[in-house]
Amino acid sequence: MRLYSLSKHRFKGLIRKFIPSTVRDKIQNSVPIKFEVHHASPDTWTANHLPKFFVDAPEFSETFAHIDEQTRKTAKMGAHPLWEGYEGLKDYPAATTASSRDAQQVSTKQKTGRFFSWLVNSLKPKEIVEIGGAYGVSGMYWCAGLKANGTGNFTSFEPNEVWGKIAEANIQSVLERGRLVTGPFEENQDKAPSEIDLAFIDAIHTPEFVEPQLNLVLERANPGALIVLDDIEFSKPMLDYWKDLRKDPRFAAAFELTSRVGVLELAKHH
16 A cells, blocks of 8 residues: 655645635634744834734724625626736646636635734834735735724735736725736836835745845835735745745744734844
8 A cells, every 4th residue: 555645735735726715714714813923022013012913903893894895796706817927837836827816716814814904003004015916805904904094005016907907996995095006016116115114925925936026125125114925835945935034134023824924024223
């Protein structure tokens, strides 16, 4: 008898392939948020504010209800073709290579999104940049925090024109000053704010794409800025890259949200 073993990432790929996304969402949203703090200097935002999430997380009830409704409407639009930049990617997980994806498959889940809103409400950023806007669901959550603050701007970059039009409508339904730039971030840097307080990198989840995007963000990032990376366990190379970033001396703090989202806090003197 031959025994087969499944890597953690292969197992996750099979889950994506065979378990309907609606079922996965219900399971994920029912599990309490967990944080794993790898390090945090005493004077960082992470050390002083992250523990408060379980105490003072606001509900944003009306805005969250609107986001839930917009997300359902967007999902009903069905699948749309992926951006052409996905063509020819090497060693990309087979479960993600479908030519079209719908909003349910690529959007930030409710539980994570509500954390994003709290993050903005607590950090009080003036400028947020999102790389990989998809259908605008995550953007709505970032904008919910800005709306509650009554100040701050949001700029999202999405290279897929079809997805981008949908994302822009969703984002501006929450925050009129929310902005969508159609095109890759790397080719449209001139449209990004000169100073960034919070960045969300959520495009193609490989170190080959994430590293140059991160470096471009850091060129504009203010001291103490937060950089949020999605799908840090998307593949073994991505997880290894995240582990290296956690030890990078440019960052004064690093923590994970439910083993999926990684957050880095830029040192005040980098």
